[in-house]
Amino acid sequence: MGRKAPREDFDDSGLEVTKPKEWAAGVPGVAVALRDSYAQMGVRRTALTLLRVNQKDGFDCPGCAWPEPDHRHAAEFCENGAKAVAEEATTRRITREFFARHTVAELAERTDHWLGQQGRLTEPMVRRPGSEHYEPISWDEAFGLLGTELSALASPDEAVFYTSGRTSNEAAFAYQLFVRAFGTNNLPDCSNMCHESSGSALTETIGIGKGSVLLEDLYRADLIFVVGQNPGTNHPRMLSALERAKKAGARVVAVNPLPEAGLLRFRNPQVPSGVVGRGTQLADRFLQIRVNGDLALFQALNRMLLESDDPNAIDRAFLAEHTHGFEEFAAHARAVDWDLVLEATGLTRGEIAATLGDVLAAKRIVVCWAMGLTQHRNAVPTIREIVNFLLLRGNIGRPGAGVCPVRGHSNVQGDRTMGIFERPSAAFLDALAGEFGFEPPREHGLDTVDAIRAMRDGRARVFLGMGGNFVRATPDSAVTEAAMRRCRLTAHVSTKLNRSHAVTGEIGLILPTLGRTERDVQASGEQFVSVEDSMGMVHASRGRLEPASPHLRSEVAIVCGLARATLKDSPVDWDAFERDYDVIRDHVSRVVPGFADYNARVRRPEGFVLPHAPRDERRFPTATGRANLTVNGLEVLRVPEGRLILQTVRSHDQYNTTVYGMDDRYRGVKAGRRVVFVHPDDLAALGLADGGTVDLVSEWSDGVERRAPGFRIISYPTARGCAAAYFPETNVLVPLDSTAEISNTPTSKSIVVRLEPTR
Numbered sequence: 001m002g003r004k005a006p007r008e009d010f011d012d013s014g015l016e017v018t019k020p021k022e023w024a025a026g027v028p029g030v031a032v033a034l035r036d037s038y039a040q041m042g043v044r045r046t047a048l049t050l051l052r053v054n055q056k057d058g059f060d061c062p063g064c065a066w067p068e069p070d071h072r073h074a075a076e077f078c079e080n081g082a083k084a085v086a087e088e089a090t091t092r093r094i095t096r097e098f099f100a101r102h103t104v105a106e107l108a109e110r111t112d113h114w115l116g117q118q119g120r121l122t123e124p125m126v127r128r129p130g131s132e133h134y135e136p137i138s139w140d141e142a143f144g145l146l147g148t149e150l151s152a153l154a155s156p157d158e159a160v161f162y163t164s165g166r167t168s169n170e171a172a173f174a175y176q177l178f179v180r181a182f183g184t185n186n187l188p189d190c191s192n193m194c195h196e197s198s199g200s201a202l203t204e205t206i207g208i209g210k211g212s213v214l215l216e217d218l219y220r221a222d223l224i225f226v227v228g229q230n231p232g233t234n235h236p237r238m239l240s241a242l243e244r245a246k247k248a249g250a251r252v253v254a255v256n257p258l259p260e261a262g263l264l265r266f267r268n269p270q271v272p273s274g275v276v277g278r279g280t281q282l283a284d285r286f287l288q289i290r291v292n293g294d295l296a297l298f299q300a301l302n303r304m305l306l307e308s309d310d311p312n313a314i315d316r317a318f319l320a321e322h323t324h325g326f327e328e329f330a331a332h333a334r335a336v337d338w339d340l341v342l343e344a345t346g347l348t349r350g351e352i353a354a355t356l357g358d359v360l361a362a363k364r365i366v367v368c369w370a371m372g373l374t375q376h377r378n379a380v381p382t383i384r385e386i387v388n389f390l391l392l393r394g395n396i397g398r399p400g401a402g403v404c405p406v407r408g409h410s411n412v413q414g415d416r417t418m419g420i421f422e423r424p425s426a427a428f429l430d431a432l433a434g435e436f437g438f439e440p441p442r443e444h445g446l447d448t449v450d451a452i453r454a455m456r457d458g459r460a461r462v463f464l465g466m467g468g469n470f471v472r473a474t475p476d477s478a479v480t481e482a483a484m485r486r487c488r489l490t491a492h493v494s495t496k497l498n499r500s501h502a503v504t505g506e507i508g509l510i511l512p513t514l515g516r517t518e519r520d521v522q523a524s525g526e527q528f529v530s531v532e533d534s535m536g537m538v539h540a541s542r543g544r545l546e547p548a549s550p551h552l553r554s555e556v557a558i559v560c561g562l563a564r565a566t567l568k569d570s571p572v573d574w575d576a577f578e579r580d581y582d583v584i585r586d587h588v589s590r591v592v593p594g595f596a597d598y599n600a601r602v603r604r605p606e607g608f609v610l611p612h613a614p615r616d617e618r619r620f621p622t623a624t625g626r627a628n629l630t631v632n633g634l635e636v637l638r639v640p641e642g643r644l645i646l647q648t649v650r651s652h653d654q655y656n657t658t659v660y661g662m663d664d665r666y667r668g669v670k671a672g673r674r675v676v677f678v679h680p681d682d683l684a685a686l687g688l689a690d691g692g693t694v695d696l697v698s699e700w701s702d703g704v705e706r707r708a709p710g711f712r713i714i715s716y717p718t719a720r721g722c723a724a725a726y727f728p729e730t731n732v733l734v735p736l737d738s739t740a741e742i743s744n745t746p747t748s749k750s751i752v753v754r755l756e757p758t759r
């Protein structure tokens, strides 16, 4: 089964469990943020950096992709944004002595928390074949090594170029250009594990894989669904937007198996009333749905809309003018079986009927969602059904209404816009060819899961990660680690140490880079970069801090160095790219639609908004030229007797694979991460008790035993039959082959498990 989890992970002697919180943010939020920031970077640096987050002349918060409101508060940051900043702006440093002291094998035994706590990487390091240690290497030699290994491959398709979602537009554009000039579309990214299902479903149905609302739309909505999302922890600034929407009269319906604190009640730390009093109640209705019950819920709502006596239940004029496929969709939806709906959702018919009442009373509806919808086998059909729901009442392309997939990483949406995609459109490749005068590869490349398979099977031999933590973020940890170890060369462009650096190919490289908070000076002077938020707003980001080390290079400079060392007769002037990022933006303005006059518009304080045909002109650039209503089969996720469905979530003290601390304040957990949340009735039925310890064993058709040992049981008010635990510790349980239809996203939110008592 691969390595055992680090010993410290099992130390739950300090574990404390209290009642989950019913409200989020507020004074403790900011107080905790400041305490953590002082510990990482001291008082002066804390003031310097936090005052610059998301300000017009400041840097984009590396926390999440939630947009900034027009009128930014003096301190437009949240507790978790502050933690993300502190993590990067820390004054702790990893030097060459650190690597001399710790063997790679020893680093592989450490926890994610420990690795992250060691501080910023400061110079390029190499692990040479057979060596037990990383040792320093010059940038030139590092680029030379990568260039030599890449050139030695039998085909460019034997290399994999991964991207996480913090990479700027400029770096992303340069990176995909280098990769395509090298000759492959093997550009998997974290999106493959994140909102790929949203992109697939939206592209097919409305013609563009992005959300159709702006912040103003949320403020104008009558009804907002927040489905499969925990904004109190993962998008805290969204709570301010929901609060404002509520003040303007919106109702909020939360759909979640867990009663997440941020969904219930919110105390805004940015306004005085948040400091005293009970704050705002956010969700007017909480639907405690079973995991994966969402398709059934929205299909039932659609059936009821079609059958309603209310003459305005559906928008016939909109359907006739703008949609395709109504008859097939309606015939299918009218036949939805109520017994299946109730079984799948775990809700009562009364709850669903009451929700229909909210819907009929609302002229403008927004549906927001995140990972609770995207990481299931039927994630794409589920999101398509939500589009059906919105289209039925004309809720796309109208102010105050639309789809709102809430993105994760701060520039994950921008990276995709810049061409980080293993399946680029022909139009994008044509534009690249025209601009640079070379023929980019046309064959689709490998996504994340397929890249793991290719490395596992020896079909891919070089891995380069532009940020991220590949071995921890991906499913089936044991398989992925073996796949990485089988490579000839694994290299990572990183700010901080993580486990992926400890699981190397024959050769391992660490290329340390500047973070968002840091000053980026190139030959032409100080540079800025730009990013796109979850709502398609593009704006500049400027770091102000001195770089963590004089040896760091920007991501752009690293791509250019690598390109010069790898490509003979390159069609691109990489020196010019590196010298002045305006040059890159000029090219982007001619290649990527919506970026005309990029350099001028990105310099406006408020940035600019990208065009979005359905939102702006009710035009749907799909295969049919209309918005597509779809038929989505309803299957209930049933588990064998004695098994539970496990969903893997983030705690309040982590950023994906970066573990800031061991608490999950809103869920009432202190000093321990190896915990599993289970409904008390399920515990009784399974003969297990609160506080007991179990192994989580996942069951999948390949018969391989996947076991995550030593989890403390917490009796918790989750939906019946649905357990929850934190990732990345539980990624050992997610089978590589268990992925969503169409999007190929790992099913991290629906793993069938049994709980085996260990003591």
Ligand SMILES: Nc1nc2c(c(=O)[nH]1)N[C@H]1C(S)=C(S)[C@@H](COP(=O)(O)OP(=O)(O)OC[C@H]3O[C@@H](n4cnc5c(=O)[nH]c(N)nc54)[C@H](O)[C@@H]3O)O[C@H]1N2
Residues within 6 Å of the ligand: 063, 064, 080, 081, 194, 227, 228, 229, 230, 231, 233, 234, 235, 255, 256, 257, 258, 260, 289, 290, 291, 292, 293, 294, 370, 371, 372, 373, 407, 408, 409, 647, 648, 649, 650, 651, 652, 654, 655, 656, 657, 749
């Ligand atoms: N502080 C902090 N901020 C972050 C991150 C972080 O790790 N830390 N990560 C960033 C990234 S990359 C992303 S993608 C986002 C993630 O943001 P979220 O999607 O909020 O993250 P998760 O913790 O995965 O939470 C999933 C939510 O969906 C619910 N859920 C699970 N299964 C189902 C289901 O079947 N149906 C429904 N209706 N609900 C379900 C869970 O109970 C949980 O509330 O956050 C971003 N922001």
Ligand SMILES: Nc1nc2c(c(=O)[nH]1)N[C@H]1C(S)=C(S)[C@@H](COP(=O)(O)OP(=O)(O)OC[C@H]3O[C@@H](n4cnc5c(=O)[nH]c(N)nc54)[C@H](O)[C@@H]3O)O[C@H]1N2
Residues within 6 Å of the ligand: 163, 164, 165, 166, 167, 190, 191, 193, 194, 195, 371, 408, 409, 466, 467, 468, 469, 470, 472, 473, 474, 493, 494, 495, 496, 497, 498, 513, 514, 515, 516, 555, 648, 649, 650, 655, 656, 657, 658, 727, 728, 730, 731, 734, 748
């Ligand atoms: N079981 C389970 N697995 C999941 C998920 C889940 O919900 N459940 N969620 C999935 C999701 S939504 C996502 S997005 C992925 C996340 O997958 P990744 O994006 O691969 O993982 P992160 O943990 O965000 O990456 C953290 C690392 O990024 C590097 N880094 C930070 N800032 C920068 C920077 O500015 N530049 C560079 N070059 N490097 C930087 C640091 O070295 C840090 O260690 O995980 C996925 N995995």
Ligand SMILES: [Mo]
Residues within 6 Å of the ligand: 190, 193, 194, 195, 407, 408, 409
């Ligand atoms: Mo994500």
